[in-house]
Amino acid sequence: MLSSLTSSMLQNRIAPSDEQVMHHFGLACERVGLIATEEMAIRILKRVSREINKAQSMLEFIGRGAARLH
Secondary structure, eight states, rough: OOOHHHHHHHHHHOOHHHHHHHHHHHHHHHHHHHOOOHHHHHHHHHHHOOOOHHHHHHHHHHHHHOOOOO
16 A cells, blocks of 8 residues: 555655545555544555655755756
8 A cells, every 4th residue: 555655646746635545545455455433544655654754855956856966
């Protein structure tokens, strides 16, 4: 789930929509046989949010580095 959302964000250079996040979350839960509770969903989605923010920061860092090369 984290990798597919992060890859999507890196390719599109925009954060995924709430619908995309929930879709990936639902697929991930189904894949491992979990029935998502609100508490579990909040905990997992907070983690996803942190990973997306890290990826976004990395994109910004890479972008600044590329600008310095030109």
